[in-house]
Amino acid sequence: NAGVTQTPKFQVLKTGQSMTLQCAQDMNHEYMSWYRQDPGMGLRLIHYSVGAGITDQGEVPNGYNVSRSTTEDFPLRLLSAAPSQTSVYFCASSYSFSSGREQYFGPGTRLTVT
Amino acid sequence: DAKTTQPNSMESNEEEPVHLPCNHSTISGTDYIHWYRQLPSQGPEYVIHGLTSNVNNRMASLAIAEDRKSSTLILHRATLRDAAVYYCILRDVGAGGTSYGKLTFGQGTILTVHP
Numbered sequence: 001n002a003g004v005t006q007t008p009k010f011q012v013l014k015t016g017q018s019m020t021l022q023c024a025q026d027m028n029h030e031y032m033s034w035y036r037q038d039p040g041m042g043l044r045l046i047h048y049s050v051g052a053g054i055t056d057q058g059e060v061p062n063g064y065n066v067s068r069s070t071t072e073d074f075p076l077r078l079l080s081a082a083p084s085q086t087s088v089y090f091c092a093s094s095y096s097f098s099s100g101r102e103q104y105f106g107p108g109t110r111l112t113v114t
Numbered sequence: 115d116a117k118t119t120q121p122n123s124m125e126s127n128e129e130e131p132v133h134l135p136c137n138h139s140t141i142s143g144t145d146y147i148h149w150y151r152q153l154p155s156q157g158p159e160y161v162i163h164g165l166t167s168n169v170n171n172r173m174a175s176l177a178i179a180e181d182r183k184s185s186t187l188i189l190h191r192a193t194l195r196d197a198a199v200y201y202c203i204l205r206d207v208g209a210g211g212t213s214y215g216k217l218t219f220g221q222g223t224i225l226t227v228h229p
């Protein structure tokens with residue numbers, strides 16, 4: 001299994017541009033989520049999905065959209081990039097959202113918005 | 115999620131055991147204790163989790179105090195690859211809404227392993 005994959009690894013955007021961060025998993029996991037990690041702030045949950053066709057907001061959803069048309073893929077869209085969205089983005093997946101289940105993280109996308 | 119307290123940093127020598135402590139005095143009966151680690155420039159990596167009993171897997175052991183107010187992650191023989199930030203996280207079975215599946219990462223313990 002490849003586990004959780006994310007593309008691109010690095011991205012530089014200008015303010016106002018839009019882009020999609022890709023996330024895929026090959027473990028047939030129902031639960032997928034997106035986090036952002038800023039220096040000194042730990043990881044914060046952006047959006048999550050408990051299955052294909054079902055998504056919901058996390059703690060910091062503003063400026064981001066998600067969709068889940070298949071079990072495998074969970075892309076994160078930045079609608080109009082802002083410097084405050086400069087961060088490292090991690091995608092995670094799990095068999096379920098149950099607190100007794102481990103989660104698997106991708107390698108991250110490092111995004112810089114100028 | 116209930117709060118956890120970990121030392122900011124710890125050091126170890128290669129091939130020696132490492133005991134990483136975590137205090138969680140406000141833990142509820144339904145909180146699972148999870149450990150994750152994050153190596154430099156990588157995503158968090160699951161290490162181990164448990165509810166009441168001690169747990170072992172290929173990476174580590176988790177020792178849970180009888181009153182569950184503290185736990186210890188044990189790396190039996192540290193290697194240079196184990197240098198990372200280790201996070202102790204409590205997860206409640208009842209968490210929902212914006213907390214569905216959320217892992218709350220605190221500051222963690224920075225583990226340095228010396229050759």
